Amino acid sequence: MPKDNPRHPDFPIPGGPERRAKTWRAEGLLRLMENVLAVGEAPEKLIVYAALGRAARNWPAHDAIVKTLCEMEEDQTLVIQSGKPVGLLRTHKGAPMVVMANCNIVGQWAKPEVFYDFERKGLICWGGLTAGAWQYIGSQGVIQGTYEIFMRIAERRFNGSLAGRFILTAGLGGMGGAQPLAGRMAGAAILCLDVDAERAKKRQEIGYLDEIAPDLDTALAMIKAATDEGRAVSVALVANAAEVYPEILARGIVPDIVSDQTSAHDLVYGYVPEGYDLARVQRLRDQNPEELIEAGRESIAHQVTAMLGFQRAGAEVFDNGNLIRTQAKAAGIEDAFDIPIFTEAYLRPLFARAIGPFRWMALSGEESDIAKIDDVLLEMFPDNKIVTNWIKLARAHVPFEGLPARIAWLGHGERTALARRVNDMVAAGELAGPVAFSRDHLDAGGMAHPNIMTEGMRDGSDAIADWPLLDAMTLCSSGADLVAIHSGGGGYAGFMTSAGVTVVADGTKDADTRIDLSLTNDTALGVIRYADAGYPDALDEARVGKVGHIAL
Amino acid sequence: MPKDNPRHPDFPIPGGPERRAKTWRAEGLLRLMENVLAVGEAPEKLIVYAALGRAARNWPAHDAIVKTLCEMEEDQTLVIQSGKPVGLLRTHKGAPMVVMANCNIVGQWAKPEVFYDFERKGLICWGGLTAGAWQYIGSQGVIQGTYEIFMRIAERRFNGSLAGRFILTAGLGGMGGAQPLAGRMAGAAILCLDVDAERAKKRQEIGYLDEIAPDLDTALAMIKAATDEGRAVSVALVANAAEVYPEILARGIVPDIVSDQTSAHDLVYGYVPEGYDLARVQRLRDQNPEELIEAGRESIAHQVTAMLGFQRAGAEVFDNGNLIRTQAKAAGIEDAFDIPIFTEAYLRPLFARAIGPFRWMALSGEESDIAKIDDVLLEMFPDNKIVTNWIKLARAHVPFEGLPARIAWLGHGERTALARRVNDMVAAGELAGPVAFSRDHLDAGGMAHPNIMTEGMRDGSDAIADWPLLDAMTLCSSGADLVAIHSGGGGYAGFMTSAGVTVVADGTKDADTRIDLSLTNDTALGVIRYADAGYPDALDEARVGKVGHIAL
Ligand SMILES: NC(=O)c1ccc[n+]([C@@H]2O[C@H](COP(=O)([O-])OP(=O)(O)OC[C@H]3O[C@@H](n4cnc5c(N)ncnc54)[C@H](O)[C@@H]3O)[C@@H](O)[C@H]2O)c1
Ligand SMILES: NC(=O)c1ccc[n+]([C@@H]2O[C@H](COP(=O)([O-])OP(=O)(O)OC[C@H]3O[C@@H](n4cnc5c(N)ncnc54)[C@H](O)[C@@H]3O)[C@@H](O)[C@H]2O)c1
Structure with missing residues (x-):
């Protein structure tokens, strides 16, 4: 049954011994x-x-x-x-x-x-x-993948443990939603941005996310408290990654690990440009997708520029498979591919x-x-x-x-x-x-x-x-x-x-x-x-x- | 055996009852x-x-x-x-x-x-x-295809028969080599150009081609004699299609059917630009493929311009599947796709x-x-x-x-x-x-x-x-x-x-x-x-x- x-509610979970098929x-x-x-x-x-x-x-x-x-x-x-x-x-x-x-x-x-x-x-x-x-x-489908990536990084750079380490990432969708849990399982303090409050709430409801911070200051304070104590925690912040990544960099804060799992691969139905709210994005999808594409590329350029800044400052930065580098390169960020892809960087031997x-x-x-x-x-x-x-x-x-x-x-x-x-x-x-x-x-x-x-x-x-x-x-x-x-x-x-x-x-x-x-x-x-x-x-x-x- | x-000679034709495989x-x-x-x-x-x-x-x-x-x-x-x-x-x-x-x-x-x-x-x-x-x-692999195309055209435009009709085409390679035989089988007088004398000779040797003309005048005369008598014949001329198509058009001669099966799809290893001999093309493939691509496109533009001219003058012109229109369009011939593709024009109902x-x-x-x-x-x-x-x-x-x-x-x-x-x-x-x-x-x-x-x-x-x-x-x-x-x-x-x-x-x-x-x-x-x-x-x-x- x-x-x-x-x-x-309209999509019950299948199960039970009765077969409908032959x-x-x-x-x-x-x-x-x-x-x-x-x-x-x-x-x-x-x-x-x-x-x-x-x-x-x-x-x-x-x-x-x-x-x-x-x-x-x-x-x-x-x-x-x-x-x-x-x-x-x-x-x-x-x-x-x-x-x-x-x-x-x-x-x-x-x-x-x-x-x-x-x-x-x-x-x-x-x-x-x-x-x-x-x-x-x-989300469990990708969770081990994300977890294994964090652990490979832990082994290479942090003596096998992410306790006391800060992971910054974005995207709490179907796939990206695995990140807070994977980060916590790996022992880190992980901050995940998403523009959509609903997404953050859902992840919390299903037990993938510990806390939702009201603003950036609080979020960073929660992360700092956790890393100081070597305590694992996952924190979400409802905000645009293209704004917040540069802001964190500007404050001189360098996370240990930085990635992103927004739907950067899709500039029409996925990535939300900075300064745009969800309702406006919704409207533009039909009315002016070109505007979304242009604004999205520009935002991604900002976000990836910040990611490159984190990398230069010593963070482990990687692309988690959402074409964000490809988009950034199209927007003129020539060194976008200095950021490695997770497969080549961590998983090839497997x-x-x-x-x-x-x-x-x-x-x-x-x-x-x-x-x-x-x-x-x-x-x-x-x-x-x-x-x-x-x-x-x-x-x-x-x-x-x-x-x-x-x-x-x-x-x-x-x-x-x-x-x-x-x-x-x-x-x-x-x-x-x-x-x-x-x-x-x-x-x-x-x-x-x-x-x-x-x-x-x-x-x-x-x-x-x-x-x-x-x-x-x-x-x-x-x-x-x-x-x-x-x-x-x-x-x-x-x-x-x-x-x-x-x-x-x-x-x-x-x-x-x-x-x-x-x-x-x-x-x-x-x-x-x-x-x-x-x-x-x-x-x-x-x-x-x-x-x-x-x-x- | x-x-x-x-x-x-080094590639014998397999056969016989003995198996080598299990x-x-x-x-x-x-x-x-x-x-x-x-x-x-x-x-x-x-x-x-x-x-x-x-x-x-x-x-x-x-x-x-x-x-x-x-x-x-x-x-x-x-x-x-x-x-x-x-x-x-x-x-x-x-x-x-x-x-x-x-x-x-x-x-x-x-x-x-x-x-x-x-x-x-x-x-x-x-x-x-x-x-x-x-x-x-x-060549027999494509021969029925080519023949069926000619017959579909015969049915639509020439009361079911190509007797007394002139087909102009080019390319006597592995596939294109079927054209002279298919044309003759369909009852037409067909003229096939190829830059490579060897190709023409081979087709004649294996019985796919009747005659090789020494020059354009002779070739056209042979075609004229055959169409006047309603006699089927296949004639080859060793020449570049990009030169000869415009030349025939300039003489005011309009074939009944025009196509092309040179390797126009490949500007490096296929199509030979006008004014280039085979040895030079051979050399350039390694040394300067870009030159070949550019010259090839220009030649194809000339050839397709002539084909469009034949079409306007009433000939049945079609693309026989070698991307010649795509190349011409890339070379600036905006109306190249006025020439129909054979599949859509003749074979879709099949x-x-x-x-x-x-x-x-x-x-x-x-x-x-x-x-x-x-x-x-x-x-x-x-x-x-x-x-x-x-x-x-x-x-x-x-x-x-x-x-x-x-x-x-x-x-x-x-x-x-x-x-x-x-x-x-x-x-x-x-x-x-x-x-x-x-x-x-x-x-x-x-x-x-x-x-x-x-x-x-x-x-x-x-x-x-x-x-x-x-x-x-x-x-x-x-x-x-x-x-x-x-x-x-x-x-x-x-x-x-x-x-x-x-x-x-x-x-x-x-x-x-x-x-x-x-x-x-x-x-x-x-x-x-x-x-x-x-x-x-x-x-x-x-x-x-x-x-x-x-x-x-
Ligand atoms: N490891 C892999 O190779 C792998 C596996 C699965 C998914 N992916 C890729 O990861 C990406 C995310 O997949 P998903 O299924 O979670 O997609 P999704 O569409 O379900 O979720 C994307 C999330 O990003 C948020 N978002 C969009 N723009 C934002 C911005 N500027 N700032 C902050 N948040 C923003 C959206 O609100 C949404 O919650 C996709 O590109 C997907 O193809 C990669
Ligand atoms: N109906 C179809 O869809 C179909 C079927 C088979 C082949 N094709 C295409 O037809 C083309 C010919 O195939 P093929 O196997 O005969 O190729 P091929 O390479 O064996 O022969 C091409 C011939 O064109 C000649 N040639 C090149 N440039 C020329 C020029 N400017 N003027 C005159 N002759 C020139 C070459 O000397 C050669 O003999 C290819 O593009 C092939 O892919 C289409």
């Missing part, structure tokens, strides 16, 4: 689609996160997806084009239930203005990374071994299922410090949103082993229902994103998009339940291509095979992608992990 | 790769056609592909990234033997200069449409029913296999005028190159039916060996190419690239033997994305399934793509053909 969803494979995907709306930012508009990332093209498309998932047989495949179901084809039991391509535009046309034009005509929608592929699990944000969702809706899997995970990987540390922290700090879920950075072989074990638990009746396995698109084999994921690749292959396409083709050839190819929409149009995958562990033998093939091949391809680019870690992993790399 | 290949599925793909080289333009450089379209990244990659195809098992999938084999993964019997992604570049980077940079670094290669996917079968360039190759190397399939085809589709007319003409006029092959424009259901029947013939021992089925990437569901294939789509969805990606994912989910996703390289970089498919009819029951699913779903998706765009023909076909279209 679905559960109440106080945040969005198979758990389809029922699982249906629940995941319901779940991204239940935990999304504006489900009534089908918007999940990142300003415009949608679960389906429009309501008729959504309804037809629901209907088809309920009616389809196991030897059929539902084909979805940019959030709209277009065909139901006969395939076979070892084929995906759903394949989807979202927002892919031929290269020379892949620009924000073309995207918006297609969107207005109803021809396309952007799926974000995990919105359209029904894999988003709320990706080279295909370690990345793996996740699973208890389709039963029962939190106890996740707890049991937590136990199994700790038992299976006692020596994996990243995993054991994370699971302990997550249990203590990360509140569930929507379907109970967990994320953990696992690599080649580990993902398959865990999912196989869970499938056994489902078969043995140890869990209340089937479990879906998925990952972020930002994964070793899954993404080409030259300003984020693949910036600064060793061999210069940053912009080559063959890899995510091969990944998707391989996943379709491996019986994954859902396979998606996404490209960027909104301000990300033309900036990325990624592949997503979901497999449902329904306790059957067939699921064993699907898990074996698809999860193994997905990470194998990740290792191969990095081995091909010449990363020694990947070449090593390719050897020990037997990934089927062909070395020339 | 392989057969001698006089054109390229399965006919892999052996078939291996033979097709050998075949594209045997019939290619410069096999020693792995170049198949369209200036730079390659069968493999480089020779070590080629050799590793051969080795892997020979050694792999049926439950494995070989992964090829831009012509380089990178992984051999365990999948299952119902998965492709080979998946490949060729030359896909993230949108904002998908530009010729980025492509050339990647190519120089050895990170990428362009597969053309059918070169890298090992589906090219020599594509709306997923009728397109289907093809099959006798892996045995025996011409008699093709003859037997011709007979079956005539028997199966007696009422399909396009097919019966074509097969009769092809038997009489089209010489085989490389592995004996045939092309025929077949649609949804027809392709599956033919391939199933042929698989039965293989099983029954009626043919000398297995047969591979494939198609051009330029097919209803297979291609997004806003300046060629999808120009002027009814709903404005020209640049949406979801469809070929969905096609590839569907084909991987349907057990096709080879599935490829290609994007444009060289001057086509950023201009297209396409999907290719090959299935081997090896006489097994499993092949029946693979044929059923993959060929049916491929055309189903083609019909769905056009139905989704609102074409009445497609909506009709979706109804009668039961393609699984979800109509919203």
Whole structure:
């Protein structure tokens, strides 16, 4: 039975043993689609996160997806084009239930203005990374990523601990909202700006944020008190980052770590320029988007200039994947790219071994299922410090949103082993229902994103998009339940291509095979992608992990 | 046993009953790769056609592909990234033997200069449409396409016959070389220019071209004599189109039909500017490509200005898919797009029913296999005028190159039916060996190419690239033997994305399934793509053909 969803009463959280679809494979995907709306930012508009990332093209498309998932047989495949179901084809039991391509535009046309034009005509929608592929699990989805970044910085620069350290950042949206909690979990005092008071309030309500400060002076005083005591705290301030970053710099205060997760990638539907209130921005989106673009770029120039100032003053400054440097450069800030991207700066060694944000969702809706899997995970990987540390922290700090879920950075072989074990638990009746396995698109084999994921690749292959396409083709050839190819929409149009995958562990033998093939091949391809680019870690992993790399 | 290949003695034509690979599925793909080289333009450089379209990244990659195809098992999938084999993964019997992604570049980077940079670094290669996917079968591959265009024009403007009509065109390369034969088959007098005497000689040697004229006066006289008599003839002239088109226009001579198939899409490795000889162009490719680009654009401006002049004087002028209008427009010819693209002008009604360039190759190397399939085809589709007319003409006029092959424009259901029947013939021992089925990437569901294939789509969805990606994912989910996703390289970089498919009819029951699913779903998706765009023909076909279209 679905559960109440106080945040969005019209979008209950799915769960329970009753199936509406003919198979758990389809029922699982249906629940995941319901779940991204239940935990999304504006489900009534089908918007999940990142300003415009949608679960389906429009309501008729959504309804037809629901209907088809309920009616389809196991030897059929539902084909979805940019959030709209277009065909139901006969395939076979070892084929995906759903394949989807979202927002892919031929290269020379892949620009924000073309995207918006297609969107207005109803021809396309952007799926974000995990919105359209029904894999988003709320802020917890990115929380470990943000946390791991903070910990890598702690290890490199602060003797392994962020106690007494000040993190300054902005953006409390669907993704950015993970920052205050990740900062607190890492032991720091973190200040997060957002122009939208509602966003700050929401994060506080769901337990991701400790305090909302009334003004900058108070906020800085709260941070100072916490750092003096070495106490972890998260503080929000409702303010524009383009105004406050320069102000803090002008006061001679240098945070230890500075980043930003406003929707800087989208100057029309995302970033709010300084001096503009939300109502005015709303109006201008239709009436004068050009003005927003121009004012947004100028504001970003101010914000990034301050970030560069913090960097020169010794702060650890990084881009957290929102194209803020790209926008600043377009606004004339020539050295914007002196700020490193988080992937290249902190995560490359993990990706080279295909370690990345793996996740699973208890389709039963029962939190106890996740707890049991937590136990199994700790038992299976006692020596994996990243995993054991994370699971302990997550249990203590990360509140569930929507379907109970967990994320953990696992690599080649580990993902398959865990999912196989869970499938056994489902078969043995140890869990209340089937479990879906998925990952972020930002994964070793899954993404080409030259300003984020693949910036600064060793061999210069940053912009080559063959890899995510091969990944998707391989996943379709491996019986994954859902396979998606996404490209960027909104301000990300033309900036990325990624592949997503979901497999449902329904306790059957067939699921064993699907898990074996698809999860193994997905990470194998990740290792191969990095081995091909010449990363020694990947070449090593390719050897020990037997990934089927062909070395020339 | 392989057969001698006089054109390229080092690249024998594969054939015979002996297998080197463990399965006919892999052996078939291996033979097709050998075949594209045997019939290619410069096999020693792995170049198949369209200036730079390659069968493999480089020779070590080629050799590793051969080795892997020979050694792999049926439950494995070989992964090829831009012509380089990178992984051999365990999948299952119902998965492709080979998946490949060729030359896909993230949108904002998908530009010729980025492509050339990647190519120089050895990170990428362009597969053309059918070169890298090992589906090219020599000039005959495009010959029916060119012929059908001429016939559509004949029907619309010349009472169904081109007898006594003058066609002017240029380009006698791998693809363009089909023009003289297609023109003659259509009953016209056709004059084809090419700057390269070697190309003209080759076309004459293989029976695609009747005569080579020593100069323009003679050429025009030969054409005049033929049109006066209503006699079909093909004449080549070794000359630059940018000089001769304006010269013919200046003489007040207006051909009935004008087109061009020089490699205008590539200003560095393709189009030769007026006043430049081949040796100089060769040198400049390395030393000063910018000069070539500039001079090429200027020449194309002259040529297209003449083409517009012919159009105003009443000629039927069309772009045959080489971006010549795009280049002319970049050179300042504002009305270049007054010239229509052949797809939109002549072929849309066929594509709306997923009728397109289907093809099959006798892996045995025996011409008699093709003859037997011709007979079956005539028997199966007696009422399909396009097919019966074509097969009769092809038997009489089209010489085989490389592995004996045939092309025929077949649609949804027809392709599956033919391939199933042929698989039965293989099983029954009626043919000398297995047969591979494939198609051009330029097919209803297979291609997004806003300046060629999808120009002027009814709903404005020209640049949406979801469809070929969905096609590839569907084909991987349907057990096709080879599935490829290609994007444009060289001057086509950023201009297209396409999907290719090959299935081997090896006489097994499993092949029946693979044929059923993959060929049916491929055309189903083609019909769905056009139905989704609102074409009445497609909506009709979706109804009668039961393609699984979800109509919203
Ligand atoms: N690590 C990654 O690669 C990664 C992962 C997820 C999201 N992202 C990117 O991070 C960004 C944020 O994602 P999201 O899902 O949270 O987006 P969102 O649209 O849900 O939230 C953005 C927030 O920024 C606030 N904001 C806008 N302009 C502001 C300004 N000038 N000052 C202060 N606040 C401002 C908005 O009020 C909003 O709350 C996006 O660009 C997204 O694509 C990156
Ligand atoms: N219908 C289609 O969509 C379709 C199908 C196949 C190929 N094409 C396009 O057609 C073009 C030709 O393909 P191809 O495989 O024959 O290429 P190719 O490189 O093999 O041949 C091009 C020929 O053009 C000649 N040439 C170059 N500049 C010239 C000039 N100024 N005047 C006269 N001749 C000149 C060259 O000598 C060469 O023989 C390409 O742009 C290709 O991509 C379109």
